[in-house]
Amino acid sequence: QSAKRRLQYWDISDKEIKDLEERGTPKKTMTIYSPVSGIVIDKIVLKGQNVMAGMELYKIADLSTVWVQADVYQYELPWVKLGQPVDLELSYLPGKTYKGNITYVYPYLGMESKTIKVRIEVRNTSSIEFKQGMFATVKIESPIVINTVSVPEQSVIRSGERNIVVIALGGGYFDPREVKLGVTADGYIQILDGIKEGEKIVVSSQFLIDSESNLKAAIDQMRGHEGMDMSKPMTENVETKNQDKSKEKKGGIQIKDDNMKNMKKEEHEKTSPLIRAGVIDLKSIDTNKDGKLYQDLMDWNVISDKPGKCPICGMNLKEFTIDEVKVNLEKHGFEYKK
Template sequence: MMISPEKQQLIGVQVSTVTEEPLTRTIVTVGQITYDETRLARIQARVEGWIEQVFVDFTGKWVKKGQPLLSVYSPELLSTQRELLIAKRAKDSLGTSAFPEISANAQSLYEATRDRLRLWDISDGQIRELEKRGTPTRTMTLFAPVEGFVLTRNALRGQRITPEMELYTIADLSTIWVLADIYEYEVPLIHLGQPATMTFPYFPGKTFTGKVTFIYPQLDNQTRTLKVRLQFPNVDHQLKPDMYASVSFPIDYGRKLAVPESAVLDSGTRQIVFIAREDGHFEPRTVQLGAKVNDRFIIESGLTVGEKIVTSGNFLIDSESQLKAAMSGMTGHEH
């Protein structure tokens, strides 16, 4: 269809050239900080007994790895220490026995007693100290296996304890997890290892950088969103569990052939772009659309780089084209 330059100006026709261009967009959502579950330590005593002393006596306290938490009096542990000292003396005295079987039995008893102590979390260093001292210690001290903050404390002086009781929970917050929800149509754009940034209104000008470490397998049926887990470093412990943040995922599509959204007419059954010829002719072209990136559509097929397309006034061109087609049909019918 041909339209004169005057009419093009009247209906506001604007033309641009099809190009390949780098396309990026950003998915923005809300995230909630939580603990890194792989950095949680739950402290239990492996023996029955009574708490003699509590060295870490409130939640929220920062503890270093190896810091004493509490001491436990355990009759069973005390008797096993005595057994070890007896077994060591027997091993030492019978080690040079003329009867190899007696020497081997003494060694075996000694090793078995050491193993029992190890099962109760008595370290090799503590066992060596016991053997050097030659007398059993009345209490066993439990130490923090990691550095971090005390989340829970269920240890009270004089309390009777059993192996299944959880006495402390300690969280290493040097890294934290963030749980964020993304919409169903955004799911194909998110992948493991993908970088993300996080900002807070109360940390103006500061951006935290992390990455996607897990994508949950099931959508929320009510919200039609999928939960994504991210990991962020938190060396200075500025980030606290249960804080809310704005999380951004930069999406890079690479260089793609794309056109402005305004250039595409959608009839419901097909998508059309008008090609502008130099002689004033306009040709409707069916195109296959890819993803919409901001205000542009990626073109999968139907256009080539360098072609001129209508980006404004195309709706009026389409209306003019349909009107002329209708008029032509009526004229043909009259004849």
Template structure:
């Protein structure tokens, strides 16, 4: 018993490996059929087949694209007007015109870094009087900030006064060297006071009154607002210590995040407008001044700096802002953005040929605008393209293209068996079906109108993957049993609401004798 338990994990691994190998072999067989179908330039449809083969290379040539670039087989789709309205398919013409490359981005108002000032000292001392005593205070250039007592300044003032007195006494000296030496002493003392940022008017007052000043008044070198303050009355300060930071808000920056594909539309020096929630409908005019040289990896955006005049101070740092940048106009063909399905390797649009008949076209897109995209190749002006539910058309087109490739074996696989032309009708209860359990009835008749008895009938449900909605493909199968007179009944589950591509397969003795494709829209 214990030996059997030890072998159990190995048995499970072997079974999983066998299933994986079987699935891989089936996938390779399916891909081989599709490749063989795509490689043939022309092929006659199988007699009695309900799904004639389409010439995909011919489709690529009509669309103006490169056939080798079409990585997904697609087939033409026919949708009657009632179903178009039901699933929301709309058409719009391909138009030609001049399109303005407008870039819209969200940004934040910042301080203009070239208008920031750091107030610090070059000497040691103590703050006596504090005139600007709170953050956010508006100040003017030359306005007193604080007074400082500094023994170094007091000593240097006395030295300067002594040098001035000596220079005055030497004016009547007969020794030129003595007069020159006295002048150098006075000039050196005065220069030290200047380098310590003492206001010129205080130095002039010292020269005029010949009295040293115990407290020195320091003034603001700029006009602006105090955005940071560390100065306190009585505080001991050291050289280089920041006491205030002052910002001039007469102009501000707005830093916005622009998607990397829109960066070529940004021109340094180009005009820009910005709006903020505080002043709706009141745009501010400015210009782009700098494009940062790096990309933010998390958002795939590039930071762009804009400069805006702010005389009234309405743009306040920290505000969120909406930036509108107008680029150069471009002429060409355009369609709505939702008319082009982009898989990453190819772009496809569905063109209305007539009577509900849609043809897939490979297209080459250019610049993308707010709600439209530029078409470089593949479409002509005036052609009608599907919008709205175009992804439903793409799902059906891919399904039909794949089934056609799968139905047709490679050239060396031998001739397929002949099939009957069958008349297949399907009913559901309720009609249309709902999500969950439903009843299905299939009636099968031959070309002569006689019922087909004792066949194996199944309904294969398929909903193609929708990459734009991050939804994988879904498949389900419902088998119905003979009920007599060519009627087959059974029940099965519809997994979710929406449009399903259904293939009814009729077989006898292990050989498929007919099939029919239809669309079922579940509630």
């Protein structure tokens, strides 16, 4: 009984022990069965090696169900919940999707990536298409829906100290608003405070303001003088005296600005042949006869047959067809030879 018990401790099957009892003589070899089903991923024992109790002989993994670890950015965490369904795609099998579920969200961030790992459990295929060490594309579809005010991400000016959205009031007036941001999804960002539904915003404002110093100057300029109601056009009824003074002051500034512009324009016209005056002959400008010209997006009468920069503002000239140049000239009040 003592010998039989020792064999049982070695996980020798009852059938093998019974065969040994009936045979009465030991065998030089014996089959030892694995306690679990799976695939051998590591073989430690060698032929002829002495085996002791507690030694690891093989490592066997059950690959019928695998874990996929996905990296999730911090701002995406509000959309990730336990039990959520997940779609996965393997790079070597494009177009084929697999289903899984989120079973665990790790409670800490990766030190280098600053992302949070999410464990996804996936049922493997019979041909073991999910293999250890593979990369997969993970798509987590959140069932969470929030009815809220949201704006395109590119419409938010981020200075590092605050977040600004520029409101278009109409009549050439703008109102820069400091906003409080929420979660982000599909290129849109939630606005918790600062603007209301239905207000018109400037989407491309961040291309014009590229630093904190420019941001402050632009905001001060858009806001105008303290005490002025920028939501109303200048033609609204105001006190007659103040209106006359404003007109005088505005007129003086306008005359000065116009004089400066005329002086600059005259100076450039003397030095650069790219600035076209009068009725513009586009065919004569197109010297290489390819039907394309280069035009400035601010000074529309600056036209060249070759790439270059505007002599007035310094911007790169953009390529247009001659028909497109004609449309641009008509739109901005310039004449051309028909």
